[in-house]
Amino acid sequence: MALSHDVHPSRKILLVVTTGGFTHAGPVLEIGRALAERGHVIEFATLDGQESWIKPNEYGFVTKIHTMGSGPTHEQLNDHYRRMQAWDVRKGIEPTFISKSMFDSYWPQTYFSLKKIIEDPKTRPSMIVADFFVEAANDMHVEYDLPIAVVCPNWPPLQLPCPYIPGQPGFQLPGTLTSEDASMWLRFKNEMIILLDLPAIMRLFSRTRQMRHRHGVSRPLHKPKKPDYLIFVNSFIGLEIPRDLPPTCSPVGPLLSPTWDPLDTKCEEFLHNHKSVLYIALGTHIILPHKDVAKIIVGVSRLMNEGLVDGVIWAIPKTGRNDIDTSQSFNTTIKDITTDISLADMLGNKHPDWVFPFFAPQRAILDHTSTKLYFTHGGGSSANEALFHGKPMLSMGIFFDQTANTTRLVAGGVAESLDKFTFTSDEIYMKSKKILDSGKDGLYRQNVLRLQRIAHIAARRKNHAADLIEETMYDNELRFDKNGKELRPMHLQTADSRMSAWKANNWDLWTVSALGLVVVMGSMGFVTKQLWKHQQPILGNLHTLILGGWRLVNTSIVNRNVQL
Template sequence: MSTLIEASEPASCRILVVATAGGLTNAAPILEISRILAARGYHIDFGTLQGQEHFAKPYHFISRVHTLGPGIPIDVEEREYLRMTEWDIAKGFGPVMQTKQFLDSSWPCVYSSLSAIMTDPERRPDLILGDYLVDAVRDMQIEYDIPIAMHWPQMPFMALPASYIPGHAGLQIEVMTSEHATIRQRLINELVPLRIAPAAIRYKRWLRQMRKTAGVHRMLATPRKPDHLMLVNSFFGVEVPKDLPPNVVAIGPVLADEYGALDDEMIRFLEEHRKVLYIALGTHVLLGGGALEKILDGAMSSLRADVIDGIIWSIRGMARRQFDLGAAIRTSSGKHATVQELLDGCNPDFRFLEFAPQRALLAHPSTRCYLTHGGASSTNESVYHGIPTVTIGVYFDQLQNAIRLRDAGVSVPLDKHKFTAQDLSHAIATIMRDDSGSFRQNCQRLQQVAGVASRRKFLAADMIEEVLFDHRGRRNGPDKGRPLHLQTADMRMPYWKAKNWDLSALVGGVTILALGLVVVLPVTLVKAL
């Protein structure tokens, strides 16, 4: 199903942007990169699930929206994200794989819809720019020999290993590198693949059956290095520095040049309060009522102690429903109020918002601390605007982002299962008082680095063009078997040859033979004499 949004002049090349699971957080970065490509004359289409077509409205250059499959029902979304909130990898990885199964469940529809687009000469793109959750894009690369670029919010997990990064990349626990890790921490990370194996095997069986039912009998490979262009929406300073192949490029933080403004009420609130705590736990994070009440209690405790003088909490309807509205919370005045009364605005120093212009709030000088779940967008926006954070990671990359921000010196992380209201108020006080000045210094340092790195979204567009030109030249020339020009040769060689094991064996054999001759020959000559 396709909906024409706005007619546009034909471009030299058509690029299809695809984002399904993950909502606008996953779609926005690749749409921003598409904005640059559209300005260069490329024809941009957008593919997503039903109910998410409105993501394209602010991007007037998009000529056509393709609905790739049904959206996720609200009740299913709420159930699954509540289950994700209960992740506890200390107890096993079964829930993690169940979530991966939920996110991958749209594959049959997306695969079928993309296949229909690829076989239609009027709609077939010259390149697909996809979000990392859309495996069907990689299927299109295999089946239709189309170049692809995949967007990742962080360095890809289970790929690009480094000897000083313990365990599998993207699945680290407690530490991101071995540099200051104890033997226990390193061992815990190295054992993660064994702990995850049973759940991963069940997931692979389900995935294989789903693909087989759709008539696809191959599984997608998970090589150490990709065979396509990979654009990572992060930067070194947050990410652990490591060697990257030419087709993996850190291009983040990808942010829009303009963002929504504060309304008059918010401007007045921020002018009257100079030490504001901003709370936002993302679109999909659904913490249980107990955790939400601890956050309320800890924030109010900070307010009573004059560590902060105002609180703004952005929380959407589905997350609000997790509150116990009758629970009593001690307010900044020392009196008690129910959660419902706080939601209704009974406290002049506390504002609940259904939606907040987040970047405008983070950019305002009155916003001094940010309580976040550590999602990809929130991480990029906090460092770009130089705001220290208290981070409560809930699932997926949020858990690693909490460690990354801690290691960068700009955050105090809290464990979602163990934190108390007192832990939260202490973390806020640690940031606000900043006795050593390290939070201020590191926030300024990282903000400046992020400001420079944010210009690399133009590099992302350049790399996409480069891949297009290379593919067009290979496809139209006599040497059609030539691989992607950015792919390193070791990915097309046997492992033993790429590591020169044969040469090492040859040299070792010759050395042993030579040593043998040196030792044996004199003895033989002496005996002969």
């Protein structure tokens, strides 16, 4: 029997993505797709110019788009990506705060735009699903008792504390997984990253607090360690490290579209004519210095000379070519003839075994049988797609989750890592050869297949995300009375979130028990001390008592014998 609409009513759900690019929007939209398939009305709020993301053939389920003002300029984003490319987490996290402040500067327009949407009965949603950059969504949750879900690429920093995972997600040193295999020194250094930059962190918090005050919000940002809202992680256990989680948090990735762009004519022809292709894509916004580009070409050329690779597809957008010296030439083989070719000619696709598109249909390339190895920056979307399509990787993390993902991919046995500051041509050659030489039945292929199968199962969890959203939405609607008074807490929230630390951790019981033990032990000590202090009189009295008793018994026996 089908459920009635009273049991499973459709609702309006607002998806919100501001800064961060389409890699932030894609996962949010995939959750929206799962909710739309259940009959819910899906609307999308974003910054001006990003409406083009909602392609009718791909996201036709979005019924309305709300714009919330202009976003970062090209210059701001260029500065951000160059700053992050130069950032070395081993030297501290303060450089990231410049970018954080830039992105935070878009909070006011997002905050007031969302308020306008929510306060209008015609546009008010029943739920907000937001990218983790949209901190104004947390304010809507607090001010309007509106349930929200926040989508993160991995475990969020400063929330969901886990003592056996050192450091904070996004700020961990390369090679860090859990305390199980980490040395004490590595664990210590991970914790010190935050502590040493504490003054800079406090300055960032102060700037944020002042910005909020200027716009009439005196309340601090709502980010409890165990949140009273949903947190979805666009990853899966196998890539992400297992940890204890409250019911409000769940890994639901890989959040991938069920369809993808097909191969264009050039890539399709290239993959048809080459049977062992290396695909290189280091992110849309990464601008590699020329010396790094040259090192990659030299290392890959050695692979081609040995027949381990017979073709290369390297996607470099226009901005990514800004620092390349196109006049440099490289010694290469074309149709068994060794010759020199300029980088300008290579970028112009005049080498038959190299192709440099501005944009590549990544998932179609990764899905093709001719693609044997993927050289990636290890971003969340790239890692998810590579594992879903079953490809081993060279991973060179540039910043944030990319570094952590690289460590996880290596630990999972599906990748070799490169350090963006120290990698060499020889290292590219040796590590690629190590993967490619392992063959079809090698350990890399075994681990890739293992994680590919897990990823395909985990990809269904967008429906689990939709389940939790429906649960939270319906619970929120019916746990308040008609005057807005809360009748009961959120059904997924654990009780300790509403209790004092003393009670939640049973510290009060331990304190009372300890005091009781002190009293008992003290009493016993006092009694023992008194007994020891007065032992002679007590022993003397006891001796007299025993002796008197013995005489009495002895006298009785004598009298009885006389009578007999």
